[in-house]
Amino acid sequence: MHQLKIDLEGIDEVLDTTGVELDLALPDGLDLRRYDRAAVCDIGATAALMALASPNSTTHGGRADLANLLRRLPPGGRAVLLLGWNAEDLPGHWLLDLILELSCRITQVAGVECDAVHGIETALVVARVPPSADLAPANLHAVAEFGIARLKQQVAELNSRLSHVRQDLVGARSETRRIRSSGAYRAGRALGAWTRAPVRGAATATRELARIWRGRRSRPVGREVPRGSGSVTVPIALPSSGAAADRPPLITITAPARLLVPRYLAADGLAGYEPSALACFLAATDVAGPGAVYDVGANVGIYAALAGAMTDRPVVAFEPYPLLVDVARRLAEDNGLGYTTETLALGARAGTATLYLSDRSDSSNSLHAGFRTSSHQLEVPVDTLDSYVRRTGAVPAVIKVDTETSEPSVLAGAAETIMRHRPWVLCEVLAGRVEPELERVLAPLGYRWFHITDEAPYRESVRIVGDRSYQDLMWLFAPETPTGAFWDALGRWREALAACTPExxxxxxxxxT
Incomplete structure (x- = not known):
């Protein structure tokens, strides 16, 4: 039985004129009684008529039948109209003309489940009132407001489903990269090429098989990080370009086995982990003026670790989730990287906020409710970037922001620092979620906007539009037009990162060792 969600305050009885069995439950406290249309009897002040109207006038009431019923309403009397039309179909409909003609005001509009009997889709509550000039626009507004609210709900549901599909797509692409980098896949391709071209492919296949064998001999058993409990340690090869003389060629990260970023790094290394964005990030550290590097939304601290290993700049990582903070701090300590990790979220204003822990991935935790399904939340401290700079004196020259849809708030809280010190900013942009807000925050700052892809030089953009394929999520917001020095540095870092494989x-x- 379907609940009819209407409010009939002051009514204790509903007179059913439909003549059919309705699978509808009335609100508590209301009695339903059959009403004999042929009988001529008064409708009391605490009773309401219930009538049925739909496109199928042979079984449901048509215009004339409904008009006769509504004329029986006394002044102030109410009727519940069960309709076979969507609310979106009612503007311009004869039903609204009839309601106006009989001086009735629409007081409520409610949806009925589409699988309810007799094709009922919408319920209207109308009241008999004195004629007035504002009756027509008031009735139209009531119907339109309900239709808009329902459309917004449908759009929100579609966006939620689309978010889950996109998340699955990101995971599938990562798995595809892992498979393509595996020895079995590479061996299969080499043997396939040998089969298709026995003479020309023999030498190539032999070299490729030898490389695969050498790589497997140097790799510990179980290279892919398991998803179970316990901790794992993953070695990460560092790019050779620009490394300080006292820095080792690799670092290691020790983390709970279930965390997503270490699993990606175990499967693909830096060569397959956001290589375009990492190259842009390191190029920005090369050309930016004096100052620190801020990694906002650091997760386990990979961007902070790279800045600590590849530059001599002070580095600060911001991460509100204590578990990830512990991993980021151990990453710095184990490898002598010296960066600071703050257990802190950055936003538009200081205070506290709820951090929604994603049920799907630790890389999707967000301050925005509903971004991902969340069974667990915690309260975290929030500060503005401007306040942090004033308090610590650590002025950023490069800022990376990846906070799962709260990026506009982070940059709004950094507006003073950005205007005064002109740092280079790398920012994640999730399609359909943050673009208008980012444009409003950035427009007064005089920055240039570039979508970071694997094609360089990047094209300057006048609009911020996220990548709906979820392949290239990061954008560069530059304080000036990048010069040849930036593009040269970008090319060097891309080449160096390509060599940072798990092998x-x-x-x-x-x-x-």
Whole structure:
């Protein structure tokens, strides 16, 4: 039985004129009684008529039948109209003309489940009132407001479903990269090429098989990080370009086995973990003026670790989730990187906020309710970037922001610092979620906007539009037009990062131990 969600304050009885069995439950306290249309009897002040109207006038009431019923309403009397039309279909409909003609005001509009009997889709509550000039626009507004609210709900549901599909797509692409980098896949391709071209492919296949064998010999068993309990240690080969002389060629990260970023790094290394964004980030540290590097939304601290290993700049990581903070701090300590990790979220104003822990991935925790399904939440401290700079004196020259849809708030809280010190900003943009807000925050700051892709030089954009394929999520907001020095640095870092494979990491680890 379907609940009819209407409010009939002051009514204790509903007179059913439909003549059919209705699978509808009335609100508590209301009695339902059959009403004999042929009988001529008064409708009391505490009773309301219930009538049925739909496109199928042979079984449901048509215009004339409904008009006769509504004329029986006394002044102030009410009727519940069960309709076979959507609310969106009612503007311009004869039903609204009839309601106006009989001086009735629409007081409520409610939806009825589409699988309810007799094709009922909408319920209207109308009241008999004195004629007035504002009756027509009031009735139209009531119907339109309900239709808009229902459409917004449908759009929100579609966006939620789309978010889950996109998250699954990101995971599928990562799994595809892992498979393509596996020895079995590479061996299969080499043997396939050999089969298709026995003479020309023999030498190529032999070299590729030898590389695969050497790589597997230097790799510990179980390279892929398990998703179960316990901790794992993953070696990460560092890019050689620009590394300080006293820095090792690799670092290691020790983390709970269930965390997503360490699993990606175990499968793909830095060569497959956001390589375009990492190259842009490191190029920005090369050309930016004096100052610190801020990693906002640091997760386990990979961007902070790279800045600590590849530059001499002070580095600060901001991460509100204590579990990830512990991993980021151990990453710095184990590898002598010296960056600071603050257990702090950044936003538009200081205070506290609820951090919604994603049920799907630790990389999707967000301050925004509903971004991902969340069974667990915690209260976290929030500060503005401007306040942090004033308090600590650590002025950023490069800022990376990846906070799962709260990026506009982070940059709004950094507006003073950005205007005064002109840092280079790398920012995640999730399609359909933050673009208008980002544009409003950035428009007064005089920055240039570039979508970070694997094609360089990037094209300057006048609009911020997220990548709906979820392949390239990061944008560069530059305080000036990038010069040749930036593009040269970008090219060097891209080439250096391409060599940071898991095979190289395990080979380096074997040599160092």
């Amino acid at each position: 190289r990491a395990h080979l380096l680890r074997t040599r160092l």
